Amino acid sequence: MKILLLAPQPFYQLRGTPIAVRLLAEVLGKQGHLITLLTYHEGDDVEIANVSIRRVSGIPFVNKIPPGPSIKKILCDLLLLHESIRLVKADRYDLVHAVEEASFIAAVLKKRYGIPFIYDMDSSMAQQITEKFAVAGILKPFLSSLENYTIRQSLGVIAVCKYLEDIVFAVDPTKPVLRLEDISLLGDQVGEEEDLKETLRIDGKIIMYVGNLEKYQGVDLLLRSHQKVLEEIQSAHLVVVGGNKRAIEKYRRKASLLNLGSRVHFIGPRPLSRLGSYLVQADVLVSPRIRGANTPMKIYSYLDSGKPVVATSLLTHTQVLNHEIAVMVAPDPMDMAQGTLALLKDEERAKGVARRAKERVRREFSREAYERKLSGFYVEIENEAVRSQPSQMGGNR
Numbered sequence: 532m533k534i535l536l537l538a539p540q541p542f543y544q545l546r547g548t549p550i551a552v553r554l555l556a557e558v559l560g561k562q563g564h565l566i567t568l569l570t571y572h573e574g575d576d577v578e579i580a581n582v583s584i585r586r587v588s589g590i591p592f593v594n595k596i597p598p599g600p601s602i603k604k605i606l607c608d609l610l611l612l613h614e615s616i617r618l619v620k621a622d623r624y625d626l627v628h629a630v631e632e633a634s635f636i637a638a639v640l641k642k643r644y645g646i647p648f649i650y651d652m653d654s655s656m657a658q659q660i661t662e663k664f665a666v667a668g669i670l671k672p673f674l675s676s677l678e679n680y681t682i683r684q685s686l687g688v689i690a691v692c693k694y695l696e697d698i699v700f701a702v703d704p705t706k707p708v709l710r711l712e713d714i715s716l717l718g719d720q721v722g723e724e725e726d727l728k729e730t731l732r733i734d735g736k737i738i739m740y741v742g743n744l745e746k747y748q749g750v751d752l753l754l755r756s757h758q759k760v761l762e763e764i765q766s767a768h769l770v771v772v773g774g775n776k777r778a779i780e781k782y783r784r785k786a787s788l789l790n791l792g793s794r795v796h797f798i799g800p801r802p803l804s805r806l807g808s809y810l811v812q813a814d815v816l817v818s819p820r821i822r823g824a825n826t827p828m829k830i831y832s833y834l835d836s837g838k839p840v841v842a843t844s845l846l847t848h849t850q851v852l853n854h855e856i857a858v859m860v861a862p863d864p865m866d867m868a869q870g871t872l873a874l875l876k877d878e879e880r881a882k883g884v885a886r887r888a889k890e891r892v893r894r895e896f897s898r899e900a901y902e903r904k905l906s907g908f909y910v911e912i913e914n915e916a917v918r919s920q921p922s923q924m925g926g927n928r
Contacts, residue, residue, distance in 0.1 A: 537633035735766025749819030759868030
């Protein structure tokens with residue numbers, strides 16, 4: 532099929548959704564589909580078989596677009612709508628694959644040009660917006676009804692976790708839905724390994740967090756937890772991988788105020804191709820997220836690393852994690868510290884948790900499993916289109 536893939540993010544960048552979009556594009560291209568990937572003006576160009584990357588025009592003051600809802604994203608989405616209309620007028624697409632809020636754009640394209648679309652639901656837009664902007668709470672019923680409309684109008688939905696799958700079925704129990712979790716990104720690691728104990732002068736155990744430093748990730752909780760850990764194991768070090776300069780400076784100041792001194796290291800972003808070489812140097816991997824429903828992408832790589840994981844016992848984690856493959860803790864500094872200490876002190880328990888986690892990744896969250904699930908869903912969607920409207924695929928213009 533000829534597919535218009537709408538990706539309302541900077542692409543390509545080393546962060547959650549752009550990484551997921553790249554994987555999606557690679558798999559669809561590998562399956563022989565011809566993809567036009569329409570995205571924001573920011574990001575690095577990458578070569579993907581059967582994929583042509585198109586970008587919206589840049590706005591001079593719109594740059595460094597952050598994750599999540601923002602005025603900058605709204606402006607870029609308006610440009611995405613304009614450019615997508617121009618593309619469908621100029622060419623013939625069989626299907627639109629719309630990621631996140633681009634589903635609203637896809638619904639417009641369907642109404643005006645008859646092109647069916649898949650809603651790639653990485654999060655609930657209504658929930659995201661109202662969580663980030665408290666003033667938007669009064670708009671939640673409207674935002675939810677708009678989200679529900681796009682679900683009903685779609686040919687099918689790809690949901691990244693069970694929570695989102697349940698939202699879809701509550702709106703339309705008959706809607707074709709694929710629960711397509713993220714996968715481990717470790718794969719074949721390349722690049723020279725950085726010895727953290729040498730470069731950071733670490734003389735003890737390493738507790739590691741990987742990811743951005745947005746508030747919902749629970750970095751404040753993690754720092755307070757590390758205070759408690761140091762009360763029992765003074766040689767323990769917390770290494771934080773990721774974050775932009777502004778966030779890193781903010782949390783360095785906080786670490787200093789908490790008297791954590793040289794026991795916390797913010798090393799900034801590192802190449803994805805070397806992720807595995809960092810994870811294997813940890814004694815414990817942590818995910819202290821305090822808000823959200825979708826499962827963090829890093830969790831799948833954590834589980835695949837062969838290192839034990841400590842995570843908050845909230846829906847964002849419990850859809851994938853349990854006490855067999857991780858240590859689940861309350862979003863509380865003392866409980867997180869106790870969970871971390873339990874693994875640091877009991878090597879056999881740590882090895883058992885890590886081994887079971889790795890086995891589960893191989894069964895359920897490998898690239899092979901991802902490709903199999905996505906390919907099967909696309910066959911189902913093509914059949915659904917033929918059953919519902921034989922002339923639909925290919926568009927009616």
